[in-house]
Amino acid sequence: MTGVVSAAGRRVRWRSTPVHLLLALTFATGVVDAVGYLRLDQVFAGNMTGNVVILGMAAVGGAGLPVLGPAVALLSFLIGAAVAGRVLRRTAAPGWNHLHTGLLAGVGLLLATTALGMAATGIGTTTFRTVMALSLALAMGVQAATARHLAVKDITTVVVTSTLTGLAADSRLGSARGQGAKRRIAVVVLIVAGAVAGAALCQVHEGLAVAIAAFTVLTVTAVGHKQVHNTPHE
Template sequence: MLALTFSTGVADAVGYLGLDKVFTGNMTGNVVILGMAIAGAPGLPVAGPLLALFTFMLGAAVGGRVLRPVAIGWTTHATVLFGAQGLIMLALAMVLFAGGGVPPQPFDLAITGSLAAVMGLQAAVARHIGVKDVTTVVVTSTITGFAADSRLGGGKGQPWFRRLAAIVLILMGAGVGALLLTQGIAWGVALSAVITLLVTAVGHAAGRPHHAP
């Protein structure tokens, strides 16, 4: 889940810097951008964030429906869903490599919507697996817990390594994604795809997959 948190940072850098200020994983950011754009703030998109919100929810709904009858934790269903996510992202990367750069409109919206959909799927599967404080797509609640449960906040103990790692990794992922954009938009998507497929393989091998409770 921490590896996928890093991957989300990469994907969000691709969306925000390469696809006209759209987050593919952090839907809070899209809601804020959309609100400011609707209010008339200059230079902010409407179509991209709106599409990303819709397709993210669609992907999350698919994940929720598939996982509804399945036991909490890593299962064969999680392997299949994460595998599908990785393969879709790999296909998107190949399309972007073939195109040689940022796709023109309306194809950029198709890429945005597809990336947001698979990130919604990822978020739903991560939620079902249930690693506390690691949702893979946002770290606001993780930062809150890290601060509130710290000694400064009067706490006496917390899973500080997991929380701090999630915060640092999404930060590093965004930085790596921004650097990869200097080489082309496809590289960040390709890296996210490879990470997702590696996580799928490791999770399937170590998670004692099963089909039902």
């Protein structure tokens, strides 16, 4: 995408594609999900499929699986996505605008606040872990809905199932179309890299892991905002 029309009706050019920005957000999701699963009672903050499956299995009983955390995370994610959808509902044109900047800045600040909370009080109690899961999932819901509105193919920033499906289906063993293979591989690699980084940082402190995710999101926000607003109009 070399040129798009912004919500204000002006034409802008990307110096680097939004693909790179959403790939960075995918890395951040990997970090956050590692923290949720390893430190917040097996909660997925970004991958809601995992929470739904856990809740389904827990419904049978006797499996020792968590219920409160995944349920709270699922509800919080939906609320975050709904809020972002509401904010962006009148922005039909593709491309980054001030609304995307505001939403992702909010995600970054919420993650930063969560990291500070973890650093200040720890995650010793079930109540606090649930609150932290709520906060992370709310942030990921906003991020996912914002990424969805930016509509970069194969990059949802929170899940890779559809990406893996496309990669396999279009591979030489499938339809042999070979479309978007590099992008899809990058998505998978980055969410795995985020999970590895998150797990490693959790060995130091879970708050540090979330702080890295916050820094990543805020950097993406700043770069995206700067590219749009500093580009000469046509």
